[in-house]
Amino acid sequence: MKLIPTTVDGVIRIDLEPIADERGSFARAFCAKTLADAGHPFEIVQANLSHNLKAGTLRGMHFQKAPTPDPKIIRCERGSIFDVAVDLRPKSPTYLKWTGTELSAGNGSALLIPAGCAHGFITLTDDSQLLYLMGAPYVAELATGVRWDDPSFGIEWPRKPAVIAERDATYPDYEPD
Numbered sequence: 450m451k452l453i454p455t456t457v458d459g460v461i462r463i464d465l466e467p468i469a470d471e472r473g474s475f476a477r478a479f480c481a482k483t484l485a486d487a488g489h490p491f492e493i494v495q496a497n498l499s500h501n502l503k504a505g506t507l508r509g510m511h512f513q514k515a516p517t518p519d520p521k522i523i524r525c526e527r528g529s530i531f532d533v534a535v536d537l538r539p540k541s542p543t544y545l546k547w548t549g550t551e552l553s554a555g556n557g558s559a560l561l562i563p564a565g566c567a568h569g570f571i572t573l574t575d576d577s578q579l580l581y582l583m584g585a586p587y588v589a590e591l592a593t594g595v596r597w598d599d600p601s602f603g604i605e606w607p608r609k610p611a612v613i614a615e616r617d618a619t620y621p622d623y624e625p626d
Contacts, residue, residue, distance in 0.1 A: 450477045452487050455548040458541050459563040460534045461489060462550055463522065467557075476557065478524070479582065489561060491520060495583040501528070501572045505611030507597055509569015510535060510620070514591045518564030520584035528577030529553035530570040531607050535595070538565035539625060547602050552579075567595055569617075571606055594620040 453462040467474035477483075484491045499508065510533070513519040523532055533549040551573070552558050562568050564585070597613070598604070599622045 450480060450483060452483070452489070455534075455550070456543065457534055457536045457546050457548040457566070458543040459489070460536075460548050460566065461487075461561040463559040463561060465557040478557075478559070479522070484561070489563075491522065491561065491582075491584050493582045493584065494586055497581040497583060499579040499581065501577045501579075502575065503612050504572050504575050504577075505608060506572045506577075507569065507606075507610035507613045508617060509533065509594065510567040510597050510599075510617075511569065511592065511594045512537060512565070512567040513585065513588060514593060517585050517588045517591055519587070520562060520564045521568065522559050522561045522582040523552065523568070523570070524557075524559035524580045524582075525552035525554060526578050526580050527554050528572060528574040529555070530572050530577055530579065532560050532570045533568070533604055533606075534560065534562045535567040535602050535604070536565070537567055537595075537623065541565070545601060545623075547604050549604065569597055571608060571610060573607065595623040596620045599623050
């Protein structure tokens with residue numbers, strides 16, 4: 450696997466490096482040692498699936514507050530999405546900056562999103578499925594979010610949402626603690 454830094458500190462795109470032969474291919478999709486050696490230690494404590502029926506489904510921007518912020522690695526196993534991370538860490542050099550990338554079953558890429566960043570995505574195809582590898586357990590009372598189109602971030606979404614949950618549509622604009 451190949452680790453590629455993005456424009457947001459600590460957000461890393463993980464690309465596969467498949468070995469192919471007449472049978473097909475094989476690629477390492479996760480390696481705790483490779484991530485730790487690169488300065489991004491990650492322990493998987495939970496795995497989640499997100500299935501999305503329609504293109505244009507927007508989920509986000511979600512994050513989990515301290516004391517249990519939730520780092521994650523997102524991979525699109527079916528279909529295609531535009532995946533976004535926003536840096537909400539006040540002491541980060543990229544505070545309030547965002548990065549986005551297309552994740553798809555075809556490109557096999559994943560996005561490592563560190564604790565303290567908000568995460569969201571919009572589906573680019575019908576019938577998209579994502580695998581979330583979580584570095585912290587879900588704690589309902591700490592789960593929150595910010596508005597997907599908050600002008601403080603200026604996220605350049607590739608399309609307008611066609612499907613969005615009321616909760617995600619009505620999150621407030623970001624306000625620092």
